[in-house]
Amino acid sequence: MKKLTCWVSAICFGLLNGSAGAEDSSILFEVTPPADYSVKDTVHLVGDFNNWALEGDAAVPLEYVDGTLRAEVAVSEEDLFFTFVKNKDWGVTPTSEAGKSLCTYHLRADASDVAQAVIPAWKGDVPTQKAPSTKRGNLRTLRNFPMPELGRSADIVVYLPPSYETAGSIDYPVLYMLDGQNLFDSASAYSDEWQVDETIERLVAAGDLPELIVVAIPNSDNRWIEYNPWGFRDRDGGSKEGLGGQAMEFIHARLKPYIDKHFHTRSGRENTGMAGSSLGGLMAIYAALEHSDTFGFVAAFSPALDIKNVRGENVLFEAIDNSADDVGSRIYFDIGKVEYGDFQRIEALERALLDNGAESDRLMLVKDKLGRHCELDWSRRLPVALKWWLQE
Secondary structure: OOOEEEEHHHHHOOOOOOOOOOOOEEEEEEEEOOOOOOOOOOEEEEEHHHOOOOOOOOOEEOEEEOOEEEEEEEEOOOEEEEEEEEOOOOOOOEEOOOOOEOOOEEEEOOOOOEEEEEOOEEOOOOOOOOOOOOOOOEEEEEEEEEEOOOOEEEEEEEEEOOOOOOOOOOOEOEEEEEOHHHOOOOOOOOOOOOOHHHHHHHHHHOOOOOOOEEEEEOOOOOHHHHOOOOOEEOOOOOEEOOOHHHHHHHHHHHHHHHHHHHOOEOOOHHHEEEEEEOHHHHHHHHHHHHOOOOOOEEEEEOOOOOOEOOOOOEHHHHHHHHOOOOOOOEEEEEEEHHHHOOOHHHHHHHHHHHHOOOOHHHEEEEEEOOOOOOHHHHHHHHHHHHHHHHOO
């Protein structure tokens, strides 16, 4: 069978903003700081052109001149990806006025020798605006749904398709998605929202996608623990026991039966999917390894590929190697080149899955040459995953 590998920027979506290459050149960055900017604070420009350096000869401090922060940078890349760091603290990066984290900035190099950017606010600032609600379509909220496996409860939001109220006996495939607060509404999203509701309704209206139900499961402040299915090494080198198994058991054994009982769902594993991004993507692959009898389709957007245990072993690759059963789910997985600087890790994941019984025609690997680690780009790739699942 033909191997399904898609280069997003070149094949799935068409070339973005042309394809002319960039020659070695110098670009003047003119950056508008937040209104309360203090000259006592340092701001550094970091990007792929200086290996995201805050120290050493490659560091690019910005100079405050006549109300703007400026620096001239020599570049040779066609597409520049960058952000800003305040006082050399990676915990203080740009946000919107509403306090929402901003995705890495992207600039297509062209004939211009001046690049302008705006920093609305910094992470940790008191928001000066309220993010508007952007919910669309038929959304039902299951208030304070009990999650005893995790010792908490949460509001589970269920997106229902346009025909749901009038279709009578029609049943629909169901996609369970992690980080549910980021899917439908800017007001609740950590950063930009995925626009899952808008995307599905646009594709359905155009006849490009069958209707489906989406169940959004929000994470807690304990996300790093809840979305790690295996024991792992934390940032301080200590051993932590993940609760990902309990989180998946909640979805598999408690939430799914409830959804099947109270909504018009289509039976069968091929009609049930699981999706997540980053650590949520790690959880999606875990669902394929441990619950392929339930989740016939999983989508792992930018799965976390560097989580290790205290022995220094990669937890995901070790779990795949130790899996007792062949990988039976259909697996969509992707990565952006900006995230790791290359595609070596995602290609290693593909090899590991194939070596452990996954069928090549049931894998779809997407490599996004312009991909960043944020909701904006996961949303852009979402239609590819949904179409591959539901149109097959």
